[in-house]
Amino acid sequence: xxxxxxxxxxxxxxxxxxxxxxxxxxxxxxxxxxxxxxxxxxxxxxxxxxxxxxxxxxxxxxxxxxxxxxx
Numbered sequence: 001x002x003x004x005x006x007x008x009x010x011x012x013x014x015x016x017x018x019x020x021x022x023x024x025x026x027x028x029x030x031x032x033x034x035x036x037x038x039x040x041x042x043x044x045x046x047x048x049x050x051x052x053x054x055x056x057x058x059x060x061x062x063x064x065x066x067x068x069x070x071x
Contacts, residue, residue, distance in 0.1 A: 037061050 034040075042056040 034058075 037060060039059050039061040040056045041059050042054055044052045044054045047053050
């Protein structure tokens with residue numbers, strides 16, 4: 001019994017480095033990030049037990065204004 005446990009332990013120890021891939025798989029978010037013209041306006045209000053209820057509404061971001069002057 002002790003010999004079989006030793007063999008099983010050695011096999012598992014030999015396979016442990018093989019479980020770590022050189023390029024690990026990174027989980028990706030299935031929902032893509034919003035574009036630069038999209039924004040969200042959120043409102044939060046407290047609830048019981050230190051919780052918060054949050055409502056977010058998508059809004060269009062205002063275009064950036066660039067002021068140029070000659071000086």
